[in-house]
Amino acid sequence: MERVEKVDDLGNSIVFKRWRGRTFDRDTRGNVGDQLKMIESFRCRPDDVLLCTFPRSGTHWVYNMARMIQTKNLQYSGTPEMMEFQDMKIIDEMKSPRMFHTHLSYPFIPEEAKKGQLKIIYVLRNPKDAACSYYTFLSKVENTSYSGNMDGYLNAFLSEEFIGSGGSWFTHTKEWNNAMTTSQHLKILFLKYEDLKKNLYQNILRIATFLEVDHEESFLKKVEQAVGFDNLKKEHTTTAGESELWRHLGDNGRMPIYKKGVIGEWKNMLTVAQNERFDKVYKDKMSDLAGNIDLVYE
Structure with a gap:
């Protein structure tokens, strides 16, 4: 494992870990390789x-709505x-039903997940909004992995030398798309961020159906209200939004998660040339x- 810090001619700085030619977030545990081995062998x-x-x-957003559906609790x-x-011991000891998360690209998820031993929810957002939202996020946290202007950030985002979880947005998306296209064993629900924004209730219903959880319409409507952007943003300001794991990023580990939650913010942040x-x-x-991914940008 190599810890990489790159500084360009304008002083823009990015920090990440590199393992076997792949880039990972600086905060990936240990030497990356040992953590990935534990994830690979994780018992689902x-x-x-x-x-x-x-x-x-x-x-x-999706975690909280899916968790509410899974636990029948708002x-x-x-x-x-x-x-x-x-x-990984903490995740292993979680009480059922468990829900956990990863930014990792497909090759690095648990082997049992690839064999259909659990359910996977995969969410895709258009890369321009994802990139711009990530830039704003990194500019607000302490001990940031990127410091600099948008142009330098965009150079990194569009390359493979980015703060990834096994690869850039492009690699991440292509590997997940390939897995969904070719694997016969995955139990996976594919959601698009923009579809959720367009018709939240129908996608909440899709999640409930996928999780095989019997819920009445009245409860799912309550979930729809509970995960409204303003409600989640308000809840995040409470102690429930704090995390010891992310305390080094500031605000008692309460990350600046909720920005605007809109489609098309990239138009206000990227220049014509960018x-x-x-x-x-x-x-x-x-x-x-191109035929497999139909992205919405506004």
Whole structure:
């Protein structure tokens, strides 16, 4: 494992870990390799749910709505336990029904998950909004992994030298897409952030059906209200939003999760030149998946 700190000519700085040619978040536990081995061999339970997202793709939003459905409880659950960052013993000892999360790209999830031993919820957000939201997030936390302007950040995001969980947004998305297309064993629900914004209740119903949880419409409507952006943002300001694991990022571990929660914020953050550069890289890297991924940008 190599800890990498890159500084460009304008002083923009990015820090990440590199393991076997792959990039990982600086806060991935230990030397990365040992943590990935423990994740690979993690023993799953039939009622487990693994939430998988690239950073800033609706993680906390979907986690809380799915957790409410799973537990039949409208209580705010805060931040999920994340496999690459947490002591795996803590996740192993969680009471059933468990729900935990990872930003990891598909090759690094538990082997039993790949064999269908648990249910997976995978959420995809358009990369421009994900990138811009992540930039804002990194600018608000202490001990940030990126310090600098948007242009330097975009250079990193569009490359493979980014604060990833096994790869860039492009690698992450292609590997998950390939897994969903080719694997016959995955028990997976594919959600799009933009679809959730467009029709939240129908997707809450999809989650309940996927989790095989019997809920009346009246309860699911309450879930819809409970996970409204303003409600979650308010709940996050309470002690329920705090996390000891993330205390080094500031505010007692309460991460700046809830920004605006809208589609198309990238139009207010990217210049015309930056957007054109983004489109070119996307076309170069993702053209072979154009028919499989229908993204909404506004």
